[in-house]
Amino acid sequence: MNDMTTATETLDKVTATPEALALLAEIVADHGPVLFHQSGGCCDGSSPMCYPQGEFIVGDLDVKLGEIGGMPVYISSSQYEAWKHTDLVIDVVPGRGGMFSLDNGREKRFLTRSTICVRPD
Template identity: 70%
Template sequence: MTNEIERVVATPAALDLIGELVAEYGPVLFHQSGGCCDGSSPMCYPRCEFRIGEGDILLGEVGGTPVYIGRAQGEAWAHTQLILDVVPGRGGMFSLDNGRERRFLTRGRVFGEEEVQKLESRSGTT
């Protein structure tokens, strides 16, 4: 265990599904964007087929898979740890988890005051 505060973590179920997708498609990435419909779910794409934009920030990695978020949503959730999980249902239309009757879901946990202070001192921002 590390003292590093992780902005994004994954449950064992999410790590299992990531492993399945990587075995089938090769390296993947996640993008969590704000918006309606599928845009509010974590979307999983083949890493070589998705372009990260200037407005996207890297939150971290789960199971060796990078997780990005749109800057505006990242700023709104700056004090929240994202927890990538899996629940029954269909994934987003363009997400690789679609059609598996399991989909990724992002849960959140608000950081405690001490964690926020460590994050702010690490990044120099709020």
């Protein structure tokens, strides 16, 4: 059985710090419902990118890791394969967000931290 799920299913592989939830609430108050897509690009490193729902097309092969603050978090299937034994924690640090991410310009940005999980045999 494949342990990967499609964008229509959900894993429980992501959580958020209180600081991330506070920034998320601020962004949702300004922009309405959002979604996160874990960046794997060279320009944004591994920042979780935050977009208005409906303005970012989630691919059929993207994996829904779970939700934070009621907002969905996705990752590409290829990146998920590399990180599938990792639980992600969305946090906030000082700095600028990704160019197209809604945290840009707020002088704090989302950052993904990870915890390696022990896989049961």
